[in-house]
Amino acid sequence: MTKKELHIVAVIPARYASQRLPGKPLAEIDGRPMIRHVCERVARAGLVGRVLVATDDERIVAAVRGFGGEAVMTPADLPTGTDRVAFAARSIPEADIIVNVQGDEPLIPAAMIDEAIRPLIADPSIVCGTLVKKIATDEELQNPSVVKVVCNVQGDALYFSRSPIPYARDTRQQDRTAAHTYYRHIGLYVFRRTFLLHLAGLAPTPLELAEKLEQVRILEHGYRIRATVTAHDSIAVDTPEDLERVRQLVRNV
Numbered sequence: 001m002t003k004k005e006l007h008i009v010a011v012i013p014a015r016y017a018s019q020r021l022p023g024k025p026l027a028e029i030d031g032r033p034m035i036r037h038v039c040e041r042v043a044r045a046g047l048v049g050r051v052l053v054a055t056d057d058e059r060i061v062a063a064v065r066g067f068g069g070e071a072v073m074t075p076a077d078l079p080t081g082t083d084r085v086a087f088a089a090r091s092i093p094e095a096d097i098i099v100n101v102q103g104d105e106p107l108i109p110a111a112m113i114d115e116a117i118r119p120l121i122a123d124p125s126i127v128c129g130t131l132v133k134k135i136a137t138d139e140e141l142q143n144p145s146v147v148k149v150v151c152n153v154q155g156d157a158l159y160f161s162r163s164p165i166p167y168a169r170d171t172r173q174q175d176r177t178a179a180h181t182y183y184r185h186i187g188l189y190v191f192r193r194t195f196l197l198h199l200a201g202l203a204p205t206p207l208e209l210a211e212k213l214e215q216v217r218i219l220e221h222g223y224r225i226r227a228t229v230t231a232h233d234s235i236a237v238d239t240p241e242d243l244e245r246v247r248q249l250v251r252n253v
Contacts, residue, residue, distance in 0.1 A: 006096040008117060009050045010042045011088045013081035014103035016057035020239050025060050025103050027243055030250045032067075034237065035060060037106035037250075039069050044110035047117045048099060054088035055103075080214055082189070086200035089193050097121075098196050100189040106246055108188075108234040116190045119155075119226045127195035128218060129226040130157070133233060135182040147185040147213060149227060157225040160185055160213050185215070186230065195223070 014025040014035055021027065025035040035053060042051050053064045053071040056078070064071035074087045085100045092098075097120055099113060112131060119129050132149050135141050141148070144162040151157050159165065164182065171179040191199070205220035218225055237243050 006121060007050075007094050008048055008097045008099065009052060009089075009092055009095045010045070010048045010099040010101050010113070011085045012038055012042065012051070012053045012101050012103045013084040014053055014055045014057075014060050015081075015084075016055070016060060021237070021243065023059075024237060024243075025055070026063055027237070029106055029243075029247055033063050034106050034243075035064060035103055036067050036069070038101065038103055038108065039064070039067075041106070041108050041110060042099075042101050042113060045099075045113035045117075046110070047114045047121070050095075052088060052092075053103070054084045056084070082196075082214060083200055086196050089196055092193070095193045098191045098193050100191065102187055102236065104237040105188075105234050106237065107249065109232045112186070112188065112230055112232045112234065115228050115230050115232070116188050119228060120190055120192065123226075126226045127192045127223060128199075129190040129228060130215070131186040131188050131230045132157075132183040132227045133186055133230055135177060135184050138177050140184065141177055141182055147187075149183050149185045151183070151227050155227055155229075157215075157219065157227045159219065160211065160216055162211055162213070183227075183229070185227075186234070187236075189215075199223075 018024045026033045039051050054074050056074055056076040061071040072088050074084045078084050089098045116129050116131050120126050140146050141164045147160055148165050149157050149160050150165050168176050168180050202221050205217045208216040
């Protein structure tokens with residue numbers, strides 16, 4: 001199957017409220033709001049046929065429409081970005097595949113998005129896909145903000161954790177990344193639309209609540225997540241320091 005045979009829509013959830021960086025989607029980067037950078041990056045993906053911003057704030061809607069983008073309002077009380085994406089997906093019955101791209105990834109490479117989509121095009125039995133990247137340092141491995149993932153031999157995720165997994169029993173801590181290949185999760189998701197709508201109705205699960213990782217719910221309910229290894233990377237903007245770093249990178253391009 002190809003892009004022409006499947007209707008693939010990228011939905012970018014974007015909340016105005018942020019504890020560490022209020023109004024983050026509208027933060028200026030090189031004279032343009034962050035959400036515009038994200039939309040333009042996503043639109044470059046060869047397999048994406050449509051880009052839509054899902055937001056709870058009229059200011060973001062106005063900004064997106066101001067640069068010619070497409071936006072839809074969602075309820076303010078939706079608990080997660082996935083719920084926001086699912087809400088938007090209900091209004092796109094013609095979509096086969098929904099790509100969830102975070103609204104704070106202004107430097108995301110289009111190639112990463114295509115990498116995550118391809119497994120669902122190749123294998124109709126896959127209902128959800130994501131990306132993982134090799135962990136290079138022990139500091140990254142030990143950081144609870146970096147989500148680790150282990151996969152089976154088919155490439156499906158077995159578990160996600162904030163703890164280093166697997167535990168290399170016979171290897172000293174400082175040597176772990178040299179002795180074993182560890183992977184971190186990149187929070188880009190690709191869903192069959194029908195599965196996404198089903199997922200939005202599933203109850204939270206004990207391990208999900210313990211780890212504070214929404215994707216664990218999929219595994220606990222018995223579904224597969226295909227995890228594609230990528231060599232690409234991006235920078236999520238979570239803090240003012242992240243924002244300044246991205247601004248510097250954009251200025252230096």
